[in-house]
Amino acid sequence: MPEGFAVRLEKAVHVFSAGHFITLTDELCEPVHGHNWTVAIDWSGSPDRHGMVVDFIQLRDRLSAILARLDHRMLLATGNPFLPVETAQGPLGGPEVTVRFGERRWVFPAGECALLPLPNTTAEWLASWIGRTLQAEGPTGADRLRVAVDECLGQWGVWEWSAD
16 A cells, blocks of 8 residues: 555644534434534545645635634525425515425524525535535645534544545
């Protein structure tokens, strides 16, 4: 096996607090609840001429900016066919987001929601969204990327990507 290099970023600042609910089956949707989600990144690649696989500061700052979009928000999956999401003007004039599941209905202020193009707001799918957003917004140069999202002190959802 050839030699490889990677960095791991798992800092106390890479936490976001957010509410969510997911469909567990086609007929079962859990109640609204929240977590203090923790995020860790493993970034593999070739060291540059200064010996760095990635600039820790650039990676830290980009991840912090991405997580800020989720912090103190209601996380809503727009790709779940069992949880239709609609945005409209509310009766008080501000935009609202309505989500339905069977006979249940939730209404949230639009400015307090993160509408995510995911099939569900599980830790696994949140890890995917964070990883793909990180890839799109930089830094660049990873050969492999692993994003882990912990929702409850030891319950990690993981997304992995490889350039291979």
